[in-house]
Amino acid sequence: MSDASASAFGVGWLGLSGAKVMIAGAGGLGGECAKAFAEAGAQVAIADQNGARLDQIAADLGNKCTRIMEDLSEPDSARDAVLHANRALGGLDVLIHAVGINIRKPVLEFEPQEWYRIQKVNMDSAFWLAQAAGRIMVNQKSGRIVIISSVSGLLAHANHAPYAATKGALNQMMRVMAREWAPFGVTVNSVAPGYIETDLTQAYLDQDNHRQALSEMVPAGRLGTPRELTGPIMFLASPQSSFVTGHVLYVDGGRTLV
Ligand SMILES: NC(=O)c1ccc[n+]([C@@H]2O[C@H](COP(=O)([O-])OP(=O)(O)OC[C@H]3O[C@@H](n4cnc5c(N)ncnc54)[C@H](O)[C@@H]3O)[C@@H](O)[C@H]2O)c1
Incomplete structure (x- = not known):
């Protein structure tokens, strides 16, 4: 086996053909998810505040996706984005949250607005998107x-x-x-990546000796690729994981073992 991507094995067994999938975040990981789900036959809606990223992914998918431009850290915008996806796809089976920002500096140097901005983008978007999606999924008793x-x-x-x-x-x-949602057939899980090269990490990895130093901390001896996230994410988004809920799945080449 030379390639860990799901497509190397065929993805039909996941049962995602026709699934209605909303992906929040059109960056390196969200964009790769959009492509992988589309390859598996899913219908995809992708949401981000960055129109250029949405356009790029839509072009990669032959414009066969719904694009939703919203600031997803705002509760009303997050809810509107989920309702938009639900309407455009004719239902909602899956929500992937791939929105996030980071600012790297020592604790003693952080300013209040930086702390609040990271909380708002990373956590508020996840809470309000998942609440809106959960409302639909609990009602339909699957998701x-x-x-x-x-x-x-x-x-x-x-x-x-x-x-x-x-x-x-x-x-x-x-x-x-x-x-809360297990009795309604709705599963909720996290995928926790180690360092993957995307816009979120590239500038940092390019500085000094960071790429090599970080690779050396990974038992697998290298950083991950966006495509190596999609198999684990698609499994947790699929009917194959119906009794798996509340887990954090580390996708990190063994980084958390050491
Ligand atoms: N790349 C990695 O190494 C890595 C590792 C661990 C976890 N993650 C997580 O994976 C997720 C995706 O990261 P990525 O590497 O694709 O990053 P990325 O920077 O490539 O993409 C993040 C996306 O979030 C969007 N976004 C930011 N604020 C937003 C807002 N308010 N409303 C709507 N969209 C907004 C950005 O426009 C961007 O398209 C993040 O949660 C990140 O923390 C990434």
Whole structure:
């Protein structure tokens, strides 16, 4: 086996053909998810505040997706985005949350507005999107929600305090949603990646010796690729994971083992 991507094995067994999937966040990971779900035969709606990113992904998908431009950190906009996706897709089976920002600096240097901005983008968007999607899914008695967390929600990475706080909080928020909605056939899980090269990480990895130093901390000896996230995310979004809820699935080449 040379390639860990789901498509190397065929994705038909996941049962995602025709699934109605909303992906919040059109960055490196959200964009890759949009392509992977579309390849699996799902109908995709993708939401972001960045119109250029949405256009790029829509073009990659042959314009066969719904694009929704909203600031997803605002409760009303997040709810409107979910209702828009539900309307455009004719229902909602899956929500993927792939919105996030980070600012890297020591605890002693953070300003209040930086702390609040990271909380708002990373956590508020997840809460209000998942609440709106959960309302639809609880009512229809089925659904899958996958939140992209991070190894930072577990490990104490220096210079990551607000980001790490949001990722730990997202895992706990996910667990409570999983418990409340399990009786209704709705599962809620997190996928927690290690370092993956996207716009979120590239500038940092390009600085000094960061790429090599971080690779050396991973037992697999390298960083991950966006495509290596899509298989685990699609499994948790699929009918195959119907009895899996409240988990944090680390996708990190073994980073959290050491
Ligand atoms: N790349 C990694 O190494 C890595 C590792 C662990 C976790 N993650 C997590 O994965 C998720 C996706 O990260 P990525 O690497 O794709 O990052 P990215 O920067 O490529 O994409 C993030 C997207 O979020 C969007 N966004 C930011 N604020 C928004 C808002 N208020 N409303 C709507 N959209 C908004 C941005 O426009 C961007 O398209 C994030 O939650 C991130 O924390 C990434």
